[in-house]
Amino acid sequence: MDDKENEVNVLDELNKGACMGRDAxxxxxxxxxxxxxxxxxxxxxxxxxxxxxxxxxxxPEYSNDEPxxxxxxxxxxxxxxxxxxxxxxKSTSKIAELLLEGxxxxxxxxxxxxxxxxxxxxxxxxIQEYVDMxxxxxxxxxxxx
Numbered sequence: 001m002d003d004k005e006n007e008v009n010v011l012d013e014l015n016k017g018a019c020m021g022r023d024a025x026x027x028x029x030x031x032x033x034x035x036x037x038x039x040x041x042x043x044x045x046x047x048x049x050x051x052x053x054x055x056x057x058x059x060p061e062y063s064n065d066e067p068x069x070x071x072x073x074x075x076x077x078x079x080x081x082x083x084x085x086x087x088x089x090k091s092t093s094k095i096a097e098l099l100l101e102g103x104x105x106x107x108x109x110x111x112x113x114x115x116x117x118x119x120x121x122x123x124x125x126x127i128q129e130y131v132d133m134x135x136x137x138x139x140x141x142x143x144x145x
Contacts, residue, residue, distance in 0.1 A: 003118070004062045010119050012068035014127055015055045017106050019070045020078065021048040021134075024102050027079045034092040037144050040137075041099070047133050054126055096144035103141065107134045 025045045032038045052067070059067050070078075085098055110131035114124070 006116070007062040007119060007123055008059075008065075010113055010116055010123055010127070011055050011059055011062070013109065013113060014130055015052055015067040016070050017109050018048045018052045018055070018130065020074065021045075021102070021106060022052075023070060023075050023078050024082065024099065027082045028086070028095055028098065031082075031086055031090045032092070032095055033090070034144065037092055037096065040140055040144075044133075044137050047137075051126065051130050051133070054129075058122055058126065093145050096141045100138060100141050100145075103134050103137050107131060107138070110134060 022045055025041050025048070029038065029041055029045075032041060055067050059065075082098065086094060110127055113119075113127045114131060119127070
């Protein structure tokens with residue numbers, strides 16, 4: 001795999017993670033009754049969007065295509081999972097728990113991407129920003145459990 005292809009693959013994975021985070025927040029936001037949690041989720045949504053925008057700005061250095069996003073099936077599965085897990089319990093604590101589970105998966109994937117020592121500094125910085133943002137989100141979500 002050449003260097004550009006590696007950068008594209010890493011940026012694609014990062015963008016899919018950011019899109020998944022936005023999708024999950026979008027699907028769950030109407031179930032949130034706590035104004036502070038709603039505000040926090042809107043803030044996180046905007047940060048995911050900001051990271052996707054930065055990926056879109058960086059992507060043309062490596063490819064003429066568009067960054068990959070989550071596919072329709074993953075979106076449906078995310079929506080369905082949220083619906084099933086909140087059907088009986090839409091409490092603030094339950095919603096925070098679901099978001100923490102997803103955010104922790106994002107941190108794991110982000111950390112795996114950070115282990116790619118062969119990415120450009122700009123890509124590495126973007127991955128670090130993504131991981132830092134999610135780790136910060138975990139700390140903020142904990143208070144809603």
